[in-house]
Amino acid sequence: MKIRTRLTWWYAGILIVSLLVMGVGTFQEISEQLRHDHRNRPEGHALDEAGEMIFQVGLPAVILGLLSGWWLTRRALAPVSKLTDAVEKIHEKNLGEKIPRTNNGDELDRLTEVFNTMTARLDNSFQRIREFTLHASHELKTPLTILCGEIETALRDESLSQSERERLLSQLDEVRRLSKIVDGLTLLAKADAGQIALKLEPLRFDELVRDNFADAQILAEPQHIQVELTTCEEISVRGDRHRLRQLLLNLADNAVKYNQPDGRVTMSLRRTDNFAEFKIASTGAGIPPEILSRVFDRFFRGDPAHENTIEGCGLGLSIAQWIVSAHNGTVQIESVPSKLTTVTVCLPLDTAAKPT
């Protein structure tokens, strides 16, 4: 039960009790008076008169009291619901925003102030974590450059034996993998800190999809995976060309990597309401429903058995998700294990472009 309703009920109860007390008082008063004045009048008359009086005066008073009580609690509690709405809107990204205060110094204003201080503290902590990740990824770059350079320099030595060479090359591979992870991490840390400005321009999304389709076919060839582009409607979006290509390639690469030999990848691009809807469906082991919601998480690897056989930095889908949300779009993933996994990306249409 809402506080407002509860208060109204209590208030109504109090009013009725006081009305009863008033009624009893009035009845006694009136019957006393009548006994004094007209001893010949019957007792019942007093009751009638008292009832009438309560009815005529008391009832409107009660109704008025109830209404004003309801209004009063509503008014008193309005800031609470406002505060609730405002607090509801708070999430990780807008912690810096303050809930507007009334500045009238009442309890609720004080509560708002406390809330604001709390979110400010949280914001500060988040900020520090973001900065930490950003600094960490920067700091890793110099030693990685050195490591990579030293190994490459060592590899130039002609006198190396075959096994030494192999060992160095394997180290180099790992350093490169680490570099990719650091790159991905830097990108995401910057995106979190809002430090990446997209270069938005009107562009033909269908052209990017076709381009990506050609690359996907080539990527899929070694495993004899068939790639199809079923529909590709002419669609313009406002977007960052590089980022959208990165997104498409990333999704295509996943669709091929996590596929099965002789599998299939089906892409389509169509217009739905105000969105460009790009779908990419692939055969393969798929993703069990219990981990489906976590595949966009950073470094989340679904199947531990695949961890070492499939190369990747574990950040691909997180980056894809960031690119989509930076374009005000949505990305969804559905999967029927060992049948079909579908990723759907919706990007807002370029409203300035002429419909074709």
Next chain:
Amino acid sequence: MRVLVVEDEKKTASFVRKALQAESFAVDVVANGADALAAAASTPFDAIVLDIMLPGRDGLSVLRQLRERKNTTPVLLLSARGEVNERVEGLNAGADDYLPKPFELAELVARVRALTRRGGENKPIVLRVADLSLDTVTHKAQRSGTEIELTAREYRLLEFLMRSAGRPCGRMMILEKVWDYDFDPGTNLVDVYVRRLREKIDADFEPKLLHTVRGSGYVLKETP
């Protein structure tokens, strides 16, 4: 060929110097912006490798100063921040190329080579390596008189490899020049394309022209 390396991190500077020297470049190393400007003013270099993060005056401001002084030496910027905006900023400030850290040494060497050749060479219409020829106008490739069908992307890849014939090309560089990707897509796209190209231009012919340089990339040349 003489190259100026501006890098304050000693180890990085040292292996960059060694790698460039191994490619028979003469290398001067300085560790800060002021020294870089002084060196560039007194010696004509064929290329400058310039780190953005320098103590005191940063690389970008050194670059602007150089260009203000009408110094047109090709500049390769190195950066640990590695961000699209920064790349654009660097190129706008007058850099000729940009390489984010952590970079691969082979990639750096290939880029410096490309810079020192830039503009100096005339660009032939028909590119030739051994008996392989590529017409840059009609986009037709031939080997030993046999015509080879190429897709648009394969053509761009072959053209790039032929223009850099004899010099190893790193994967990042290929992605950048052939695909216009300025990010590392984390795929083996380049390797798969090279494999296809190899089937077309090398499978039925001798000698093999397209070679893998282990640990760095690919090179198109007559002798392995």
